[in-house]
Amino acid sequence: MNLTEHLATIDWSFPNLSNSGIHSLHWYPATYVAAIPGTLIPAFTQKNDVILDPFNGSGTTGVEAIRLGRKFIGIDTNPIALLMSEAKLYFPExxxxxxxxxxxxxxxxxxxxxxxxxxxxxxxxxxxxxxxxxxxxxxxxxxxxxxxxxxxxxxxxxxxxxxxxxxxxxxxxxxxxxxxxxxxxxxxxxxxxxxxxxxxxxxxxxxxxELSHKAVQVHVEAETRKQTRARYKLLAGDCVTNMKSIKSEYVDFIVTSPPYYGVADYIKSQRLSYLWFDKDELAPERLGFRDFEKLRSFESGARSNRTRKNSHETYMKFIAAFFEQSFRVLKQGSSMALVVGESQARASTTDELIAAAQGQGFTLALRKERDIKLSRRRLMAKVKCEDILIFIKN
Known part of the structure; x- marks a missing residue:
């Protein structure tokens, strides 16, 4: 049985698992279970390989990549997402x-x-x-x-x-x-x-x-916190712009979940944090409410943007640019794994996403449906299910 056949046998819904430990530090909408990157990263990479998550979110991929001894690059437009990810990955004394x-x-x-x-x-x-x-x-x-x-x-x-x-x-x-x-x-x-x-x-x-760093040391014995911190980098801003700064064929594996069209509002979900962090003393850290509306305008596929003219066209144009950069930064023969979903009430996007990736040169190696818990479905604009998509850069 080859790797693709093996991955096809996995129940990617992981019905008996939920995010716990350091993953539960801070609530964030539309996160995926840590078992997804935790399963994919060992299958596709070796220790010290570079893992990229261009839609970093709450840092689930980053925590698993660092735990498993890999290097990690995370990108996000949402400063609150990067703040919680930093807290998960920094391992303070x-x-x-x-x-x-x-x-x-x-x-x-x-x-x-x-x-x-x-x-x-x-x-x-x-x-x-x-x-x-x-x-x-x-x-x-x-x-x-x-x-x-x-x-x-x-x-x-x-x-x-x-x-x-x-x-x-x-x-x-x-x-x-x-x-x-x-x-x-x-x-x-x-x-x-x-x-x-x-x-x-x-x-x-x-x-x-403390427990999280002990889990790291299971895979990288005797590694100090300082050494662990050197294995990750978090970048603020648009993923396409930030990916342009990454060298061609530098990344060994991409694991991410692009924003679902018209489903979640990542910036607005952290409204209280932006309100509290709008203080002059925090202005240099760019956490303030003064950036709230500006950040919302940059949020691709957000639920609150669904009624805007050409929102679907704008979303797909952004996704095409994302795939273009993903193909460029990935090493030849490497893979990209996406968790994707769509709302029953919005325009269908999964087939378009696949076509856009193939248009940039990717080959679809696996498409496997995963069910999501009813409690999570209620909060995500009636997303019925999700798909795991694995692409190869041939």
Whole structure:
């Protein structure tokens, strides 16, 4: 049985598996189960090979690539996606991280009055999402995080903070309500213990990142955190533009999931994070709300763009450019694996995607349908199923 025949026998829906451990650090829409890259990467690559995910998202491919001893390049237009990915891949020193967490808790538990913490610049909008006490505590936590001198530790702490914002809010419904800017009704506003929520999430991150690096050392024995960090690179911005900076035939394998046409809003789903991160002190890190609408305009295939004139044509033009660059950066004889899906309510795209890839010179080696869990289907514009597509650069 050759590799393609073997891959065809796999149940790619992985019905009994879900993302856990460091993969669960921060919620993100339309992610795929880690077992997909975890199965594909060993099948198509060797240690130290270069794995590319041009639509990095929450970093699922990157975590698996680094765990398995490969090098990784991730690209995304969404700074919040890159922030959470950085936290998953950086592996901070536990003592340094714990010391900074203790400092944040100490400052946030301080007995000084409310006037000593400047109100958040978006206080009036945030109070529509949070109880005043919760809002005050979150602002105090963020103010303390921003004081962190070490940039990478600060990013890890910001990722933890970003990850609790939905649960700390009074909007108890699923992410789509936040995505569509549906604020809780006044009678739904309830106080939540933001400091405990943050501290629990921070302690969990310390534990998970330690376990995650131990999982790396299973495949790369005795590798230090510093050595592990040297194996990944995250690039901000449009994938086609960033891929042009990668040398031809440099990449050994591409594993990714292009945005499904008209299905998810990746930028809008992180609305609360962009709102909180719009502070002058964070402007150099480009995490702020001031870029929110601009970033949305760059988001290919977003659900909110589905009614725009020529949106489908624009999406397919972008996909064609993506395949052109993918073919160029891949080594001869190497492969590209895509997880693709489409909404029953939108124009069909999977056959067009295949045709576009073939038009750039790829050969389709495998197309295998995978079912998705009902709970995930409800959140993704009625996506019934997905396909695993494997292409070869002959």
């Amino acid at each position: 536990p003592k340094t991280l714990k010391k900074q967490i203790d400092f944040i808790v100490e400052e946030s538990e301080g007995l000084f009055g409310r006037a000593e913490v400047d109100p958040h610049p978006h206080h009036d909008e945030l109070k529509a999402w949070y109880h005043p006490d919760t809002l005050f505590t979150l602002n105090r936590i963020l103010t303390s995080i921003i004081k962190t001198d070490n940039l990478q530790i600060r990013k890890c702490l910001l990722a933890i903070f970003s990850g609790i914002l939905k649960n700390a809010s009074s909007q108890g419904r699923h992410w789509g309500w936040v995505c569509d800017n549906v604020k809780p009704k006044p009678f739904e506003i309830i106080s939540k213990d933001a400091l405990s929520i943050f501290l629990n999430a921070a302690n969990e991150y310390v534990k998970l990142t």
